[in-house]
Amino acid sequence: MNAADIPINVQLVDLFKGEHHGAKFLELNPRGTVPALSDPMPGGETLKLYESAAIMRYLAAKHHSPLYPMTSPRHQARIDMAIESVLQALEPPITTIIFNEVVARLRRLDQDHQAAQRAYLELGGVLHSIDSYATRMHSLSQRSHDVAHTAGVCADDTLRPIRTR
Amino acid sequence: MLAQLEIIKFDLTPFPKLRVWYDAIKASPSFEFAHHAFFAAFPQLRGPKPSASGEPAATDTNAAATSAMPTLYWHPISPPSRSVYLFCKLSGSYLARFPHSFAHSLTHSLTRS
Numbered sequence: 001m002n003a004a005d006i007p008i009n010v011q012l013v014d015l016f017k018g019e020h021h022g023a024k025f026l027e028l029n030p031r032g033t034v035p036a037l038s039d040p041m042p043g044g045e046t047l048k049l050y051e052s053a054a055i056m057r058y059l060a061a062k063h064h065s066p067l068y069p070m071t072s073p074r075h076q077a078r079i080d081m082a083i084e085s086v087l088q089a090l091e092p093p094i095t096t097i098i099f100n101e102v103v104a105r106l107r108r109l110d111q112d113h114q115a116a117q118r119a120y121l122e123l124g125g126v127l128h129s130i131d132s133y134a135t136r137m138h139s140l141s142q143r144s145h146d147v148a149h150t151a152g153v154c155a156d157d158t159l160r161p162i163r164t165r
Numbered sequence: 166m167l168a169q170l171e172i173i174k175f176d177l178t179p180f181p182k183l184r185v186w187y188d189a190i191k192a193s194p195s196f197e198f199a200h201h202a203f204f205a206a207f208p209q210l211r212g213p214k215p216s217a218s219g220e221p222a223a224t225d226t227n228a229a230a231t232s233a234m235p236t237l238y239w240h241p242i243s244p245p246s247r248s249v250y251l252f253c254k255l256s257g258s259y260l261a262r263f264p265h266s267f268a269h270s271l272t273h274s275l276t277r278s
Contacts, residue, residue: 006253009236015243028238035246039235052245056252059235065256090166101173127180134182 006063008037053083086130093123166244168200195254202241 013019013034020032029036029050037055039047049055060068070076096119104111167177167187177184190196237253239246 005255005257007234008253009234010250011236011238013238013240015240020240025238034243035237035239035249037235037237037249040233052249055237055249059249059253060256067252067256087166094166094169097173097175098169124179127177127183131180131182134186 004063006059006065008059086126089126090123093119093126097123166248168203168247169244172204190251190255193255195251199241199247199250199254203247 013025013036015034019025020029020034025036026032028038028048031050033050035050035052035055037047037049037058039049039058041047047058049058057068059065061070064070068079096115100111100113100116100119103109167183168191170177177187237249239250241247241250
């Protein structure tokens with residue numbers, strides 16, 4: 001198992017100074033968003049990437065990270081499916097809560113308390129699903145080597161409550 | 166993403182596995198580096214100008230910069246930026262510390278199916 005961190009240089013793009021709208025940064029990422037990545041290639045070219053998921057998948061593949069193994073298109077697709085499902089389940093309630101509890105209050109905008117309450121319930125459900133799955137996976141890894149069953153538990157029990165919400 | 170919930174003091178106690186995982190990640194120096202400016206920046210929502218003390222460091226001083234390595238352009242106020250930064254900085258120690266964690270178990274089970 002490769003347990004090394006992924007080596008990167010880190011460069012701040014000062015959003016408060018508008019550096020992400022500057023010509024130099026737009027050459028790297030025409031959308032003007034962070035994060036972005038530049039990676040010098042052996043032939044002298046530079047790979048330019050944006051979108052966080054694409055950057056992480058590229059770096060994990062390049063460094064053979066066991067957190068995101070490149071085994072086969074089928075396995076890769078299932079990992080992507082699970083990651084996207086979890087992220088898409090978490091992002092809407094968290095965004096709703098942060099907007100209503102923080103941004104709207106500080107900016108003195110109208111707060112939708114009912115939407116915030118619904119988001120809290122939704123978030124609790126998603127976190128409970130993930131936490132329960134983590135608990136089951138630990139016990140499964142101790143007593144069962146039936147990988148088909150383990151994968152079935154993951155795909156069915158974990159993703160179902162997220163998919164059918 | 167969970168770090169955003171800290172600004173509303175969201176309680177992770179009902180989710181013990183997640184809480185242990187998050188607390189351990191949070192204890193790392195990389196987490197502190199990635200999130201210091203994010204938490205410090207929230208008072209900026211009250212006004213147009215960021216405070217000088219809330220400005221993040223220009224570069225990651227823990228990294229030995231080399232021209233052969235990829236360069237990540239980021240800002241700690243951006244959640245996707247923090248995700249990529251921590252993914253790179255903590256991937257090794259994460260695997261060493263959480264061999265049966267949710268993420269690793271998920272990846273393992275999906276890969277082996």
